Amino acid sequence: MKYLILVILSSMFLLQNCNYVTFTRHLNVNLDDSKSFSQSGTFKKTYVISTTKIINAITENIDSKSARIEKLEIESMKLKVSLLPNNTASSIHNIHIRLAKGWSENSQTLVKLDTSRIIVNKAIIYVVNAYLDLKGVGVLKKDLVKNLATGNPQVFELEMQGLIPAGQTFMGNIALELKATMDAVTCEKVPLGLGPSECMVIPFTIKL
């Protein structure tokens, strides 16, 4: 039995090895906020998103001391509509979402549905990727990355404007959800089988 334990321990030593390799982990974070509506005519609502969730996801899923965040992307933006029983609105028109407080380019358009409308006669999720503004998405990504580099969470505001047709009252909620994804690159000690050493432990950095 002692011999067997010795063989296993020797194998452990050989397999443990001391190589360091680069791992790339993928993280998904939904940046979201929800607002309740009791609205007729034109409206303006301010949504607040925070990088706290991204920082939490990084620190909870990986050893952030040696992590480098890369490839922050926006995969989708959704509007999730839910209704209260006393809702009388059937649609919302001219939805326009702008970057507001916290962003480097205040009032930059992020989403514009001025040639379309969303139907709100039932609970529904709208993916609005087709209505995103290319420049707005670029500013959003750049500012999120810039904030993550500081390691301190920040809140950002998004301002939604729209129009409820005359004679109708929209009673319900609209949640705004931005799906942000990123890669966390770490340098980790690995056993045999994951290749030769290719990195050293590096500090937490953000790479654009």
Add this chain to the structure above:
Amino acid sequence: MPHMKKRNLCLISFLCIILNVTNQMAQIDSYIGSYTGNNKNGFLQPVASVLTAAFNTGQVTHTKVDSNFRVYFHLIGTASFILSDKLKYFNATTPENFLPAQTVSAPTVLGPRRSTIVSGINGTAYTVPAGMGVQLLALALPQLALSYAGTELTARFFAYDTKDELSKINLLGVGLRHDIGRYFMKASTWSLSVGGMYQKTKAGTYMDLSTYSGAATVGQQQKHFNYFGQVGYQAGSLKGNYKHYNGESFESVNIDLKNDNPLFIGAGIGLNIGALQMQLQASGYEPIIGSFAIGLKF
């Protein structure tokens, strides 16, 4: 805030696993848990195939099944070489509602450590996660065999409590092999046997692997040397549960996969010096697996 850091990896080096239950390999949860979409099965499929083949390699440690009562104890080490593109890449599709819909070649969990970005409309992008860059997957298994009257009963057993989030690792395997050559190849050094084995391996909630195999073994047994070839069928089922923290809550990801390499082909060569036995074996072809067994015959 609940901490998930330093989870044992161990799906990937699994029994290295047995050998590597420390916290060094880190966070398989964060690798697999983030893969919640429709590409999950393609990303993980090679693991089911590789583990099935790895557990089924090295079961036969000598060509001829003894007529007299014999006891064998072996320690079997296997290395699965991740060489083919089929094990390293799969066709990933963009999520529903991502525009335009696209299919791209992306790394499996065993594939290269680089992610693939698919550009969408208006600055959106879908990232297909990177693999872990596994070049070989090592296992080590203990095996006990009892032979009598041309029939051999084989058992594999291992139990260990890591006392951390991985928790208990259990392996139980039972196999049977019978020398059918004894009925029509009497007084020959050649041997023909048929056999099969069932193995069940559990590692916490991360891995529940069941494998089945049946194979015919033909070869020659000399006093000090033996060699053989094998052909047979293998099946495996891999289930697991992983978690990913999305910044607000834990998302749970369940996997339920089958191997896609049912054909088992192998060849081995062995050396016997007194009670000491050593053997080299290879099986294939996706993946190619090499095994080395060292043991004692009583």
